[in-house]
Amino acid sequence: MHAPAQVSLPEIGDPSSAMLSPSQEQQLGRSLLREVRRNLPLSKDPQLLGYVEAVGQRLVSSAPDGHPNFTFLVVEDDGINAFAMPGGIVGVNTGLIEATRNEAELAAVLAHEIAHVTQRHIARAYAGSTRIDLAAGLAILAGIIASAYAPELGQAAIVGGMAGSAQARINFTRANEQEADRIGISILAATGFDPQAMPSFFERLQQLSGGLAEAVPEYLRTHPVTSNRISDSRARADQYEGDYRSDSQEFRLIRARIQALQDPSRTISLHERRNDGEPPTPEQLYGYALARNERGQRDRALAALERIDTSDNESLALYVELARAEVHMEGRNPDHPRALETLERLHDIYPGYLPVAQTYARALKDAGHHHQAIQVLDRLLEADHPPPELLRLRADAAARANRQVISHESMAEYYFHHGQYREAVRQLDRALASPDLTPHLEARVRSKRDIAMRFTDDR
Template sequence: MLITRRPPALLTLLILALVWLSWPARAELNLPEMGDPSSALISPGQEQQLGRTLLREVRRTLPLDHDPLINSYVQSLGQRLVSSTPDAHPYFSFLVVDDPRINAFAMPGGIIGLNTGMISAARNEAEVAAVIAHEIAHVTQRHLARMYAGSSRIDLATGLAVLAGIIASAYDPNVGQAAIIGGLAAGTQARINHTRANEQEADRIGIAILAAAEYDPRAMPGFFERMMMLSRANPDSVPEFLRTHPVTANRLSDSQSRAEQYPRDGYREDSLEFRVIQARINARQDPGQTIAEHTRGRDQDDPVSRYGYATALLARGDTQGAARALDGLNDEQIPRVALNLLQAEIAQRDNRPEEAVRILARLNELYPRHLPVVHHYADALLLTGEPLMAMTVIDSLLNEGREEPGLLHLRARAADQAGQRAVSQETMAEYYFYLGQYGESLHQLELALQAPDLTPFVEERIRSKRDIVRTWIR
């Protein structure tokens, strides 16, 4: 489903909200307001704490794509690149923004955002990997912290204003540039020069990450060159990636020279998962176009094209047509998880929840604690009236310490269906907290404390959580 563009007014509110939130966060992170050069950069630990705070703000503000299969693929690709980065910490998080424009952004602590339009527009998997590797380099080289290291006031309010501008610039460059400049309280030209130097360094390191992960490093300059060609062909429609990641002739030439230093052969081919995810994104963003292209195309027998066609038909409500499109496909043609999840989704939409549970139970045995499987399996169990089993499946993943708001929402539904009102509202409070909706989180905890099934042990746990949320609100 295509999410419409957020209005500029919302982005202005994002900037104001982030600056406002800096006051309680400043005490938590204990950042200096003034300092000598040794304190000009926040510590890596502080940067990760800041990243976690901003992650909740991004969840609250930006139109994220919550499709578990798409998110699992991007997380897997991102972690593969992180594991090939010598100086990277293990706490990177990768978000998918439901936006057809070509763009990506990075935040401190290892938060990487990637638009669905970026995946859709890529000619191959190496181009998607190139963009992610570039953003990883911004994080490992601490460019975001360095952007405001020269300010006379080094505090979290300054940092949040700058970072709000970085996020906002992905959706309205004018708002973003104003926020960055205002947050830095520095000259425009100095900021641009610094940004260009950072971009060139991120290219250099990103190319090395690509090669280490066995992706063709030429994908990075190739992608840049294609973006520049698109902007020249239509000057009124410059790709958002170029607005937030300015590409100059010197930068393009430098990245080409560095990529040519690596061998030309021996790199990964496009994975089947990449082709399927790209087809899924295209089908969800524009079902009509996917259906038309498949119907008149020469690749009607191509398994990935049939998968995309089935996804588009299901988006239009044609469950019978979607089932026929998948008929005969096997897990050598389409990855088992993607194929079975779509088959289960068709069964659910066709009012056959028991068949969906059967498909997903078998899949859960093969891929236990795999996010897309757990999410769909728990949802199907709720439709067949098995909330306690759904909670068990969900907890198998949440007990690993994963921060998954979507699973928390499902768990709250399951607890409510099982008659566990206090636990349901406690879980909803966690869900809202991770979405940055602290007031609603507190409200759910207050309701939980009034639930008729509240036990002393659960009450103590909820009161402890309430104290934490009240601190954030203050």
């Protein structure tokens, strides 16, 4: 929990300081991230988040002017959309992940959005504005939420609120999109992804729209694609030669996971109607197992997982083992010993790996090993940018262990990270009234309460 730092405003008419500084942008980004968490339906699935974060951070490591403070979010929405915000916040819809044909196309979208951040396109939108503060940043957020749920407004509307004329807004958007394409393609190549994935994805979007205005994906409305832009990106991609990768089995597993968890009935129906004579792929069996588990059919889910050959395939084996543990944890009569046996072994092999550790902590908590669950979560929370869902899990484990101060303090942190500052204060007040409060804990809780109160005063 960080105190709201004061942003030093430039003097009116001083063009050298009209754009956000990097530190101001980072500060604004942290505030906007909390607002995004409060307003958008973000995924809490650790495997999906862990995968997108891993791909995103690989791209950032190859980006010119990249920094370690990027945060990657997944919005649970069928629309084909993605966005970037100040400070390194990049969001992508589950609908876009489903629409991409391979991992390189997903990487192309992420690389494009990363380029918007590293080239500081949104920060530049402040040039000519007389305000550099959270209020102006919230105007950007409103535009981003509009682009996700009312796409006709789009990112051009975000810029348009600060630019002077319609023509300036159009030119700004075109210039930034071209630069993000150019930088994004170079990031793809540097990371080992096929640079042709970017023009290929643009063509894919045009195919999905089919020339019908009402069918145009949200991403096209906020990132306009023209024939010239496709040709230009294709020409840039042609400049890169070498062996590049386009796909991975992990991407196909993640896409199968999204489809199975969002629409298990459709996944089951498609699997059982297959009549092409070919044996099902590991990804099909994996998705089918998850869908059966969503329907509470544990035995059928486990039987499907048993059919997957994981020999000599460590990554696939990890996904199957985690899925097996998930199945044992669900249903009316969870098999906690089986789940814990699997997860403890995986946790020893992959210490600190979010999908394993978070699932392990949940299994420990559900099985009554509350203190051990808290220990696992405390180690995870020491990492950079841990997902707030860990705090909610920690609060639940602490409450079951009768550690009331820790439970309320954790929930306060969770609410704070979702921009619910008054609820955070209420949780901290409950912590201060808890019977297990010690002088050391009291000092820490009061400090956090002072910070949360300053945010409520700013509203």
